[in-house]
Amino acid sequence: MSDLQSLINAALAAREKAYAPYSKFSVGVALRSAGQVFSGCNVENAAYPLGSCAEAGAISAMVMAGQANIEEIVVVGGEMPCTPCGGCRQKLREFGAPDLKVHMVNPRGDILLQRSLSDLLPDSFGPEHLG
Template sequence: MSDTSDCPPELLAEELQQELLKFARVAQGQAYVPYSKFPVGAAVLDEHGKIHTGCNVENASYPLGTCAESGALSAMVLAGGRQVRAVLVVGDGEALVTPCGGCRQKLREFAAADLPVLVADRQHIRHWFTMGELLPSSFGPDNLAMTREPNGPAG
């Protein structure tokens, strides 16, 4: 975990961090959370410099809800993005609201180990991690590189 709330400029400029926070706050305000009353918003920056947002959406069949990060990734893919350059998650409370295990794996599909993952509350960015810190020794698309011809023999 980082020891400061500011992500290093070489990973993500302060101005862009604040822009992600602004977008994630708006998304958090749209969350549908009648059961947990715990709204979460996420903002994902893609390889084209576009920001995509998502919020958590609960369901009466509780495990069938969706996380904010998942919604933001879906919006990114729908808009043509295929690489995540940064993500910011906004949630309230004393504890840091980091991506859940499932969302860490979903983010990994579109991101490298050095992806900055910022964690914020409504007022400010509290901490940042890299994807590698949140999901060490992860399994991703590079693990499935084609080692044989499609429909052909291994080799």
């Protein structure tokens, strides 16, 4: 199985665990860092602003494991490409280079869209700007 296919499978499995009783829009993410795969799912809350995105969960798992460099990421939402939200794009930039590959897939695992992080977040502000 290819590295990308293993990320897709992990993102699909994460999406199955999503807690989305309000929006009914489940999202799963899997990212690779130092050869390890970390996944996350969206978790909603009755007080809408208190939910968390799937990307944030996967990044937290990565950081807890002592890693700090995202090499590739897969996001699975619905039938249309589910791109990371603005806040998650910045979170990805904290741990990923501008050429980070971001793959958006549907619930069957078909790749719908592939972009670099710089495509999604042009002229980004990253850790190197703080010297």
